[in-house]
Amino acid sequence: MKILITGSAGFIGSALSIKLLERGDRVIGIDNHNDYYDPALKEARLSRHINHPNYSHIKISIEEREVIAKLFNNENFEAVVNLAAQPGVRYSIDNPFPYVDTNIIGFANILEASRLSKVGHLVYASSSSVYGLNTKQPFSTHESVDHPASLYAATKKANELMAHSYSSLYKLPTTGLRFFTVYGPYDRPDMALQKFTKAIMNDEPINVFNYGKNTRDFTYIDDIVETLVRILDKPASPNLKWNSNKPDPATSSSPYRIYNIGNNKPLDLLALIDILESFIGKKIKKELLPPQQGDLPNTYAEVDDLVEQFDYKPSMDIRKGIYNFVKWYKEYNKLK
Numbered sequence: 598m599k600i601l602i603t604g605s606a607g608f609i610g611s612a613l614s615i616k617l618l619e620r621g622d623r624v625i626g627i628d629n630h631n632d633y634y635d636p637a638l639k640e641a642r643l644s645r646h647i648n649h650p651n652y653s654h655i656k657i658s659i660e661e662r663e664v665i666a667k668l669f670n671n672e673n674f675e676a677v678v679n680l681a682a683q684p685g686v687r688y689s690i691d692n693p694f695p696y697v698d699t700n701i702i703g704f705a706n707i708l709e710a711s712r713l714s715k716v717g718h719l720v721y722a723s724s725s726s727v728y729g730l731n732t733k734q735p736f737s738t739h740e741s742v743d744h745p746a747s748l749y750a751a752t753k754k755a756n757e758l759m760a761h762s763y764s765s766l767y768k769l770p771t772t773g774l775r776f777f778t779v780y781g782p783y784d785r786p787d788m789a790l791q792k793f794t795k796a797i798m799n800d801e802p803i804n805v806f807n808y809g810k811n812t813r814d815f816t817y818i819d820d821i822v823e824t825l826v827r828i829l830d831k832p833a834s835p836n837l838k839w840n841s842n843k844p845d846p847a848t849s850s851s852p853y854r855i856y857n858i859g860n861n862k863p864l865d866l867l868a869l870i871d872i873l874e875s876f877i878g879k880k881i882k883k884e885l886l887p888p889q890q891g892d893l894p895n896t897y898a899e900v901d902d903l904v905e906q907f908d909y910k911p912s913m914d915i916r917k918g919i920y921n922f923v924k925w926y927k928e929y930n931k932l933k
Contacts, residue, residue: 669714781818859898
């Protein structure tokens, strides 16, 4: 297929590009290379696939409506994976407008361009953060998520609603993926794993919020990519049993689906730090602090639909995944 990946210099976008190129797809990647974190990491990710004969890279933002429309018109994509977004729960608290610009306006541009060019399947990144104030565990896509705890989460919920409107009005097949704490080599520096590893390497204390009681459903990058590919190849279809009197949030009478992508095995942050310390060979002081505004205390993905419909369940062992990450981190930062 000819596939567009937005955010193709990002953590997931780059890894997905490699996987699709390996199986013979034609991939066009777009990314704006912004400085939310060090752009050098984006260049390092891209270096792995930018010279592949079936890959083309364009430096643009999805907020550029006319540029996006022209790109879609010229290329006739068979499928689109929208991973471009302004990430970060905490950053959104003090910097709301980048989230509106990229996650709302930018996504609207992708939806409209996909409609006009009759894209066969639009897959887009949502987030576990949409569960907000929900406390029933594990988190299920079949439960409502109407109480986001951050603007970032609200924009991701808005993406799901926007996608449904296009699936309903124009029969555009859309699939939203709620990612749960993705980690692994080349991940983002603002994520806990890189922040903790950097602190341990530099003999600096680690800030652990909510007094170390938070748990996260850490999901390895290879599991994310494998799931993405399987879902991409199976365009969303209507749920023929959908009941408007008891509406299921995860499906619809339109070609619309929502899935959790998580490891289904939550781990508390203190245990994560213990594993990191064992691989790095250092113990470090932990500063136990109150909860941070906007953070979910726990995340835990229910993935029954994924297993049933795609015969796949993320399964990377957390110790092996962290070992792979630490090995990459040392090599990338030229550390012993």
